[in-house]
Amino acid sequence: MYTLFTGLYKQWTQKEEFYVIILGLDNAGKTTLLEKIKSIFLGVPGLPPEKIGPTVGLNMGKVDIASTRLTFWDLGGQRELHSIWSKYYSECHAIVFVVDACDRERLEEVKTSFESVITNDEVEGVPVLMLANKQDVPSAMRMHEIKEVFNPIAVQLGAKDSKVLGVSALKGDGVKDAVDWLFVRLQRNKVNRPPVFTA
Ligand SMILES: Nc1nc2c(ncn2[C@@H]2O[C@H](COP(=O)(O)OP(=O)(O)OP(=O)(O)O)[C@@H](O)[C@H]2O)c(=O)[nH]1
Ligand SMILES: [Mg+2]
Numbered sequence: 001m002y003t004l005f006t007g008l009y010k011q012w013t014q015k016e017e018f019y020v021i022i023l024g025l026d027n028a029g030k031t032t033l034l035e036k037i038k039s040i041f042l043g044v045p046g047l048p049p050e051k052i053g054p055t056v057g058l059n060m061g062k063v064d065i066a067s068t069r070l071t072f073w074d075l076g077g078q079r080e081l082h083s084i085w086s087k088y089y090s091e092c093h094a095i096v097f098v099v100d101a102c103d104r105e106r107l108e109e110v111k112t113s114f115e116s117v118i119t120n121d122e123v124e125g126v127p128v129l130m131l132a133n134k135q136d137v138p139s140a141m142r143m144h145e146i147k148e149v150f151n152p153i154a155v156q157l158g159a160k161d162s163k164v165l166g167v168s169a170l171k172g173d174g175v176k177d178a179v180d181w182l183f184v185r186l187q188r189n190k191v192n193r194p195p196v197f198t199a
Contacts, residue, residue: 023098024113030075050104099130127182165181
């Protein structure tokens with residue numbers, strides 16, 4: 001009896017947890033995004049932008065939506081840290097790839113990096129959300145420009161759920177929509193990548 005009740009209690013109190021990795025080149029705005037997600041969904045002020053430095057290891061943030069927990073892993077984007085990204089592929093449930101839409105000079109580098117992520121066998125079937133960040137800057141590439149560049153690559157995603165959204169991680173514009181998109185796709189993709197359960 002004890003076991004039965006314990007089991008039921010656990011079932012009622014446990015949350016489904018999904019892991020979301022945030023990737024992209026250095027300076028794309030990944031940590032700023034994570035801080036904004038935390039401030040929107042946890043209702044507490046995130047780290048002020050001037051206190052955010054380049055990420056050397058990783059940052060983590062947990063957000064609960066209803067009975068679901070989204071755990072975000074923000075990984076460092078400097079070139080020498082890219083080899084670490086793949087260690088998270090087999091366990092992740094979704095990928096957010098952040099692009100600095102103001103940085104036209106590094107577009108080729110971004111394309112190569114994005115392509116190597118999405119064509120890795122270990123991310124097979126994982127939803128991919130590309131965020132064209134820094135849309136608050138007037139000179140930033142707009143959505144049609146970004147899509148023109150990345151849609152030919154995204155074709156390789158095959159059956160994977162994917163989307164390109166414009167955001168400003170700094171101001172918060174589009175950030176809630178981005179997390180909402182992820183939430184729906186994570187639920188929809190449970191058969192391919194089941195959640196883990198957490199107390
Ligand atoms: N104007 C503008 N600046 C932004 C935005 N998001 C980030 N930044 C700025 O871009 C710079 C880099 O932001 P980070 O969040 O540290 O970038 P990162 O991708 O985490 O960089 P690494 O940790 O090195 O991989 C900082 O100066 C941010 O204030 C945005 O939406 N708009
Ligand atoms: Mg960072």
